[in-house]
Amino acid sequence: MDEMDQEKEMQAREILLRVFANSADIAWAWEILLNQKYVNDEERYKRIHDKIKFINSLKLPTRYKDGSPSGERKGVLVAGVDIRESQYLNVEDVVTGIKNAKFNTSFVDSLNKNSKRIGRPKTLSPEETEEIKKLHIKEPNLTAEEIGKRYQVSDSLVRKYWN
Numbered sequence: 001m002d003e004m005d006q007e008k009e010m011q012a013r014e015i016l017l018r019v020f021a022n023s024a025d026i027a028w029a030w031e032i033l034l035n036q037k038y039v040n041d042e043e044r045y046k047r048i049h050d051k052i053k054f055i056n057s058l059k060l061p062t063r064y065k066d067g068s069p070s071g072e073r074k075g076v077l078v079a080g081v082d083i084r085e086s087q088y089l090n091v092e093d094v095v096t097g098i099k100n101a102k103f104n105t106s107f108v109d110s111l112n113k114n115s116k117r118i119g120r121p122k123t124l125s126p127e128e129t130e131e132i133k134k135l136h137i138k139e140p141n142l143t144a145e146e147i148g149k150r151y152q153v154s155d156s157l158v159r160k161y162w163n
Contacts (some may be wrong), residue, residue, distance in 0.1 A: 008032050016095070020063055020088040027051035036105060055089070057098040063088045133160060 012029035027048045144155035
């Protein structure tokens, strides 16, 4: 395996360790980790496209990047709005769907079971909650958005723990 393949494999593993990812990223990671041998680009992208179609057929609830639920868009699309920003899926739900469909899941089994998920959960640890409370008292001029950026969580989650 050359250096380029190792880098792709590392990126694919990182995607599958996220809490949320979009279907195209998950399908790409699935293909890279499952099919290590080189296939031509056209064949690889056909396989990725088929995997995207399968993942979308699972009809899993979509979310924004921060994990908050996103509904189905209604009305007219506005120019400059990237709808992919509201199409993130819970990676573990997708993997469960792949396993239930009896696909080869050796690519998931190859991940280090002790690896920590990348991304933020829906709640904060008790230590983080205390830190946010102290920070809010110490620096009352900080907004929830600024604190959220520091802890990589949504501002609504920060507001929840302010009191």
